[in-house]
Amino acid sequence: MWKQVGSRQAAIAPFGARGYAAAPKVSRTKLFINGEWVAAAGGKTFDTINPTDESVIASIAEAGKEDVENAVSAARKAFDKGPWSKFNGYERARCLNKLADLVEQHQDELAALESLDNGKPFAVAKAGDVALTIQCFRYYAGWADKLVGKTVPTASAKHFTYTRREPIGVCAQIIPWNFPLLMAAWKLAPLLASGCTGILKPAEQTPLTALRLGELIAEAGIPAGVVNILPGQGEAGALLAAHPNVDKVAFTGSTEVGHSIMRAAADSNLKRVTLELGGKSPNIVLPDADLKSAIQGAHFGLFFNHGQVCTAGSRVYVQKGVYDEFVEKSTQLAKNRKVGDPYASSTEQGPQVSQEQMDRILKYVDIGKREGAKLTTGGARVGTKGYFVEPTVFADCKDDMTICREEIFGPVMSIMKFDQIDEIIDRANDTIYGLAAGVWTKDIAKAHYVASKLKAGTVWVNCFNVYDSAQPFGGFKQSGIGRELGEEGLASYLEPKSV
Secondary structure, three states: OEEEEOOEEEEOOOHHHOOOOOOOOOOOOOEEEOOEEEOOOOOOEEEEEOOOOOOEEEEEEOOOHHHHHHHHHHHHHHHHOOHHHHOOHHHHHHHHHHHHHHHHHOHHHHHHHHHHHHOOOHHHHHHHHHHHHHHHHHHHHHHOOOOOOOEOOOOOOOOOOEEEEEEOOEEEEEOOOOOHHHHHHHHHHHHHHHOOEEEEEOOOOOOHHHHHHHHHHHHOOOOOOOEEEOOOOHHHHHHHHHOOOOOEEEEEOOHHHHHHHHHHHHHHOOOEEEEEOOOOOEEEEOOOOOHHHHHHHHHHHHHHHHHOOOOOOOEEEEEOOOHHHHHHHHHHHHHHOOEOOOOOOOOOEOOOOOHHHHHHHHHHHHHHHHOOOEEEEOOOEOOOOOOOEOOEEEEOOOOOOHHHHOOOOOOEEEEEEEOOHHHHHHHHHOOOOOOEEEEEOOOHHHHHHHHHHOOOOEEEEOOOOOOOOOOOEOOOHHHEEOOEOHHHHHHOOEEEEEO
């Protein structure tokens, strides 16, 4: 049926009329340690909530200190003495390809679980998250048997010198709630290709696809203890970051927590660290751009995944000659965006992930209005049930406004005017972040010039939010340390050794 939700309509249809034929089954709710599904040692659980209707999906085991110790011990034993330590690159590649095949076989189920737990549209979860997860596992399967060293000519003719690339060891991997399955793949695929072992800590808001992935990992023939999965609160992540028997921690999340991870790594055993953190990405529209494409691209760059993307192009800079048309048409696009049931095939935007996130977004909307930004559409909750927020556009924003300085992580676009190209480069770089940026122009020389001047780990030209497993991803400044994906992402799980 259809029900009216505020000024918008949201499709709330029975499963038979949706993009997925049946409610997804939650098969696992316990911890995955040393190949076994076990209750938390302390007996604690937490509820994972359906953001569409605020109901409890399932009660999930909550990992505590004893569980962290058990998982680290299992990973250490698997790395040092288990069968995994004897797997060669070809055998690791076979496991990764098998895992990719299993994810592909269960892609509808995994996409439905992601929609249930996270709120993103089923169609987006399947075409985006799950498809890129499969690609990531297959990409790193191709690397597993190609981890070669080098012979090194030296000044002394008496010595023969070569290098090896060896797995770091036991790795803690702490992932966020915005792309739960895909972020698990970004972490686990290079870990498995390199021969490391690990403990995956999914976000407490979205543990379901990580737990289902644990079943597929076992089915793929990856030995017990190689991957352990610990759902729980932030305490479990903090314990892993500070654990003396963890050799590396890889974290994706907020810059604030990234600082804490680094301190814990330094104060414990100087473990290796890779961090993929926050962003406040500029998206620059030059006057010669294909304006229709730029408007569509900026809309996707911000509203994709409900704005819950670290690279979201939330600071849109438009040259004054095309500014008014850009604002008018961007506002209309946002007004027309379909918000509703994530299982309905027509839905473009589902709920935000949680009550906390919805409240945070609406707080920033209020701040934007108080500081003088012009609200052209949106700015309110949709309905009274579920964590839905209207697609929101602010125009006539200023660089010093809070909504232009701080990461909102929601469907809120801030549009600003500029005059000269060098002026906008300075303004775009005036941020603590440096994760991504975009530029729209028909002039290839201008595109390369702007890309070279922007202080960001990724710059998109006439596109936005384009990802590939072969493309290294990470940030400048306080947007992170190190890179994920590509050959660079694999290198962060390897130690070079000179012999």
